[in-house]
Amino acid sequence: MASFSEVVLNGAPAPNVAEAAPTYGERRLSHLRTLEAESIYILREAVAEFAHPVMLYSIGKDSSVMLRLAQKAFYPGKIPFPLLHIDTSYKFPEMIEFRDRYTREIGAELIVHQNREALAQGANPFALGTQKCCGLLKTKSLLDGLAEGGFDAAFGGARRDEEKSRAKERIYSFRDAAGQWDPKTQRPELWNIFNSRIDKGESIRVFPLSNWTELDVWLYILLENIPIVPLYFAQERDVVVRGGSIVVIYSKDQLLPGEKTQRMKIRMRSLGCVPCTGAIRSDADTVPKIIEEMIQFRRSERENRAIDHDEEGSMELKKREGYF
Amino acid sequence: MNLAFAPSEAHSELLRQNLRAELLRFTTAGSVDDGKSTLIGRLLHDSKSVYEDQLASVKKSRINRSSGPIDFSLLTDGLRAEREQGITIDVAYRYFATARRKFIIADTPGHEQYTRNMATGASTADLAIILIDASKGLLPQTHRHAYIASLLGIPNLLAAVNKMDLVDFSEARFLELEQAFGELAAQLGTANVQAIPISALDGDNVVDRSERTQWYGGPTLLEHLETVPIRRVVTTGALRFPIQYVIRPDANFRGFAGQIAAGTLRPGDEVMALPSKQSTRVKAIIGHDGDLAEAYPPMSVTVTLEDEIDLSRGDMLVNPSKSPEISTRLEAMLVWMHAQPLQLSQRFLLKHTGKTVRAQALRIVHRVNVSNLQKEPARQLQMNDIAAVELQTTAPLFFDAYESNRITGSFILIDPISNATVAAGMIRRPVAENATYGSPVTLAEREMRNGHRPAVILVNDAKLAKMVERNLFDDGFQVLALEAEAVSRDHLPKLIGMTTEAGVVTILSGVTADAKKLLVKHTEDSSSFFDLSSINSTDDNEVLQRVASLARSLRNLGDANDI
Ligand SMILES: Nc1nc2c(ncn2[C@@H]2O[C@H](COP(=O)(O)OP(=O)(O)O)[C@@H](O)[C@H]2O)c(=O)[nH]1
Ligand SMILES: [Mg+2]
DSSP: OOOHIIIIISOSOOOSOTTTSOOGGGSOOOHHHHHHHHHHHHHHHHHHHOSSEEEEOOSSHHHHHHHHHHHHHHTTSOOSSOEEEEOOSOBOHHHHHHHHHHHHHHTOOEEEEOOHHHHHTTOOHHHHOHHHHHIIIIIIHHHHHHHHHTOSEEEOOOOTTSSGGGGGOOSEEEEOTTOOOOGGGOOOOBTTBOOOOOOTTOEEEEOTTTTOOHHHHHHHHHHHTOOOOGGGSOEEEEEEEETTEEEEOSSGGGOOTTOOOEEEEEEOSSOOBGGGBOBEEOOOOSHHHHHHHHHHSOOOGGGGBGGGGSSTTHHHHHHHHTOO | OOOOOOOOHHHHHHHHHHHHOEEEEEEEEOOTTSSHHHHHHHHHHHTTOSOHHHHHHHHHOSOOOSSSSSOGGGGTOOSHHHHHHTSOOSOEEEEEEOSSEEEEEEEOOOOGGGHHHHHHHHTTOSEEEEEEETTTOOOHHHHHHHHHHHHTTOOEEEEEEEOGGGGTTOHHHHHHHHHHHHHHHHHHTOOEEEEEEOBTTTTBTTTBOOTTOTTOOSOOHHHHHHHSOOOOOSOSSOOEEEOOEEEOSSTTOOEEEEEOOBSOBOTTOEEEEETTOOEEEEEEEEOTTSOBSOBOTTOEEEEEESSOOOOOTTOEEEOTTSOOEEEEEEEEEEEEOSSSOBOTTOEEEEEETTEEEEEEEEEEEEEEETTTTEEEOOSOBOTTOEEEEEEEEEEEEEEOOTTTOTTTTEEEEEOTTTOOEEEEEEEEEEOOGGGGTTSOOOHHHHHHHHTSOOEEEEESOHHHHHHHHHHHHHTTOOEEEEEGGGSOGGGHHHHHHHHHHTTOEEEEEOOOHHHHHHHHHHOSOGGGEEEOTTOOOSOTHHHHHHHHHHHHHHTTTSOGGGO
């Protein structure tokens, strides 16, 4: 029987692109294999030097790629660190289903952390605004989750091409005892030599995908046939158009007064929380079609996320406070 | 769900191109306002790598320092402080792609005090674009940038002669600058040099060929980036495989993981392990999707060996007939990156491949004046200074000259107290022990022999001092108990300076409050000064215990991996 991931998640059978990929025998690595080698090096380096590493697992496509790289880095051993998912409780149901089934399939250890206190007090983006909601359910929850586990290094799937303030992020990003990032005191980072020295309470965020672009991630998903959440593929779904973005509707409770659902062929470019992640209209229902679409429509992937647009430079502010 | 994949011809070709593309890393350097940010913004824009919404946000911005409709520099200047000051303050990485190549740009600032950022960006680059403002010509910083590029081993230099619009696209002016730059590059020994006349603001010769430089027959900037030969990874040289991590899922499997730094590796190859010098053969190169027939740089692989040999992180597998240099003493070019200057008495952690050892600078051979490339004597190194320095390490390193291998020839220095990365080093050569023939014995050498650092310990009375002396002596320390009363107050600091320079742990008793103040003032390294005279215990044991534990810390010279 074919595994869950082969049939359900990526849908497509392994595409016949193997001959297009440069073989190792050419003694010249393609950019994708070069990036792969660099990322594996980073993963191994951090595992060798930190006492308690963890991987921030967001269930998105970047996390899926990072997870595959971790499998490769430590093969035939198991991934030598747990995965930590910060669950805001507003994630897409398909994400949670994918998370539970896929991590079980590959035998990874999964930790799920929620800010239960804030949720009990009814924290939601409508009442609090996206900034405050993210602050409580993501940033605070993340810092608490890291502190609870005593983790001194946390892998994140962030890429430098995502957003302007990320472009200056180091691969090893130093965080003080409060989990905060100071762009002015970053350690210089030369060659592939990383400074892993920290004092008690301090930590390092490690970004193995720093040099990958969104296109690289999709090409690698294709090349390696990596399972991803089905929400990335276009499909007719119930949605409302709210404040210029397309919001997926799962139940009537989500509707604001006066709103009516409509059917639309849409997909997600990045996955976040249901109320704050917009979809795009698309016909791309396979990985190659997504790649083609991406090359044609040059719009940055975070555009559909409400949080980046609250204020000019808001991502940078969040990062300084400890957001990933 | 129907997600079946039926590739059309167009799909396949597009995918094939993208999957085949090569990677070129380049860095940009230039003085402030030469137009680096504008050039990069222009490259991203004209190669259609800018997202529509990003462009829209730049168009909306209140800031526009250019004379055109779009200030392209805003596409690249990211951080808040920069937006406010209108300058680039750190290294920013940018990505764009054409059908042939993917590019990673390290955008580094031009301020003179930011040499360290340029060195950072240059450390991984295959090519450097050096901007020259056509209306200003070569500036002192142009020399600095070209020098740093060559120091960090960048094989290709591209002189982008910018703002040609300000000199009416004059051919004579371009040829004059091309020649001046060519002479500079020749002086630095950089082989591959290309000069291109451009206007970053208007886009001339950046992506599209300019109508206004009919006299120019060379490539546009992007054409050059797409076609310049990428330094062939070192596949022909001798094997260098630094061990990063040992994979042991169970008792039957022991795999050595790492990234190949030079040479090729095949099953059956004879390899030698360092430092053990044991030889064995490669059994298999383990891959996630099946074993590999061959591995070469920069692949990250896992290797199994025929025999059980002594091998762990920080060790190296090499070609038995072409071993790297093995030495505890070496000469390297240092780029000093910290606000606190380099002092010869300072102790560092040195990280080289997967190995971290303790190190000390023995002497500054010379500092390089980067404006005229002259060698100067120096006693200290300030932030952004570049110098040839002799270093002593506590455990041997296995290395090649940086010229021949960027990975096995590079290291960083870390301050063990603040954990800051304080310097980047490029190894030139090992320094033989007999190179010290006739030269003064240094404190570092004494420390190596003694196995501990010197220190000064203040205790209450002479009898206790003698007891401490006996304990430490029996423990193998170079130690001397002194009564302060025997020396005049003003001579005490000098005497202590001499015993410290001799590498000795000095136990001092009977020091007056006055004399103590003077001593503290003259102590260079406060981490080796211990005042136990205030312990007012009737039981001497407390003092003896404190001494025993601080003595242990004086022994911390060893391989830092062990602590
Ligand atoms: N006339 C002219 N001005 C330019 C050109 N390129 C850049 N500039 C201007 O020079 C100034 C500095 O440019 P910027 O890209 O910020 O320089 P950087 O400090 O090197 O990053 C800005 O006002 C630009 O508009 C050019 O080709 N021609
Ligand atoms: Mg700039």
